[in-house]
Amino acid sequence: MQPNSNNSDKKPGDRLLKMPGKHDRGPVDFKTRLADHEGEIMAIATRSVVTAQRTTPIIQAVEIMTHEGFRRLPVVDAGTHRLRGIVTVSDIIDFMGGGDKSNLVQVKHGGNFLAAINEGLREIMTPHLVTMPVAGSIADAVDIIINRNVGGIPIVDADDNLKGIVTERDVMKVLTTARSSRRVEDIMKSSVRVTSPDTPVGNVCREMVKCRFRRLPVVVDDVLCGIVTATDIMNYLGKGKAFEQLTTGDSAEVLGAPVRSLLSGELLTTTPDRNIHDIAIEMIQRRVGAFPVIEDSHLVGLVTEYDLVKAFAEE
DSSP states (O other): OOOOOTTOSOOTTTTTOOOOOOOOOOOOOTTTSOOSSTTGGGGTSBOSOOOBOTTSBHHHHHHHHHHHTOSEEEEEOTTTOBEEEEEEHHHHHIIIIISGGGHIIIIISTTBHHHHTTSBGGGTSBOSOOOEETTOOHHHHHHHHHHHOOSEEEEEOTTOBEEEEEEHHHHHHHHTTSOOSOBHHHHSBOSOOOBOTTSBHHHHHHHHHHHTOSEEEEEETTEEEEEEEHHHHHHHHHTSGGGGGOSSOBHHHHHTSBGGGGOOSOOOOBOTTSBHHHHHHHHHHHTOSEEEEEETTEEEEEEEHHHHHHHHHHO
């Protein structure tokens, strides 16, 4: 495994490629159709991808993702590099107590968290995933991101060998080459689920899996005091902090910690009147996936990479 970024910042096509301007095209059958611009997607994709195998222990994958700052890790055959699945930060949250994958802890290992995290990735990875061909276009990637809500797309050849990966952030970099007249308030989600600082980590995991969120603002009396992301929760495990809570090895000790213990010191926010082009550039530079939107010291919305990709594709 080489420490190369699965969300690499510098790609040769960043300043050269522009979105072809197609949107609302509906589902695309990537196995049978020819790409509009052969090979275009590979100009912005990360080609040297860090991977794992189905036998890689869950904890090792979490440590790799934490160390490298990844939200996802493709799972391949060691010999052929054939893509077998992917493990995402959402899979990790599900495993930690958010959903059905936590049965590995609760049922198979009777609640013993330490035993469960040494199982292989095959137990929690997503085996049936959305991919793109090497001949795919940027427009195809936008279709997948918007219509299927997939944040990272593995790129494969005709034999399903992994050749690269492209993310929401990669696509957003290309789309932000054009200015926009729209503002944050035009595209933000104004109905935002929130949590409180004393909410146990396990409750936050369940909320994220149930609602398919990757982040929850943390508020006290409608005043924002932080934001907790799925990556923060994964890092709580990957950096070893979760093990400081363990005395018996039971998962309840890991999941009972208050979410306030996961919040970082720096809180990045924006305001409703900011131009979405400027916000996109700031997200790329700061390497964050969302900004809480603040007005008069109160949380009024949330704007994400997905919202920005969708907005720029509609321009």
